[in-house]
Amino acid sequence: MSTSTVPNFPNVPNTVMPRPHDIGGQASTASTAERAPQAPVRLAHGLLAIRNADGSVTLQPTQPLTLQAEELEALVNDLAGLRASMDPPYPLDCPPxxxxxxxxxxxxxxxxxxxxxxxxxxxxxxxxxxxxxxxxxxxxxxxxxxxxxxxxxxxxxxxxxxxxxx
Structure with a gap:
């Protein structure tokens, strides 16, 4: 799999996180309730993911993206890992x-x-x-x-x- 654990999104047990691409971050000791702004994480193909204090994520392209299927797949995997770290978590029950x-x-x-x-x-x-x-x-x-x-x-x-x- 193309993702690994990233210290930028703490307090997320047993989830696969987007892999960092060129930008690192320090592990935060803040609880989920008191989120501090964190260093951006560079996702696949230069897309920056910035965790906001309210728990949302801002995605910021550093340049226009033109992606082939394999490159888009890497980005989808990174975004899936990012979603897995967000609140609210995925529901345990299957939706309709x-x-x-x-x-x-x-x-x-x-x-x-x-x-x-x-x-x-x-x-x-x-x-x-x-x-x-x-x-x-x-x-x-x-x-x-x-x-x-x-x-x-x-x-x-x-x-x-x-x-x-x-």
Missing amino acids: LCALEPCYSPRHWVACDPLTGKILIFLRHHLFGWLGIVQTPEASLEMLKSVAVEMKNLEWSEDDPKRALH
């Missing part, structure tokens, strides 16, 4: 299906990592490219059970036209 951009029948890849004993799941999203998930075998089994329940619901709805799909 109408609010999502679904990916129908994505390519996928699944493997077991023998070094960690974890299950690796990669899905190719049509907007965001390959998305990776690493989870325990138990969590993978729970996911499989959830899919099986929805498959059963689908079977029931095909048998009985009055049953709605979930």
Whole structure:
């Protein structure tokens, strides 16, 4: 993956942060409630990210950007890491299906990592490219059970036209 932890966005446990490009920053000891202005972080292709006192982020291009697909992908990854560090955090609950951009029948890849004993799941999203998930075998089994329940619901709805799909 092309991102790494950056000390400019403190107090964000277990998140992937945008990688710094030429501009460094010192780790802040300020709590999330009392944010002090922080040094800008240079994202991919010279875009500066400045964390504001109110928790928002100002993005400032240092020059006009003309990007190829690979360069835009690097910038999207940096922006995703930046979003992961912001408040409010991503909601734990899934939003309504109408609010999502679904990916129908994505390519996928699944493997077991023998070094960690974890299950690796990669899905190719049509907007965001390959998305990776690493989870325990138990969590993978729970996911499989959830899919099986929805498959059963689908079977029931095909048998009985009055049953709605979930």
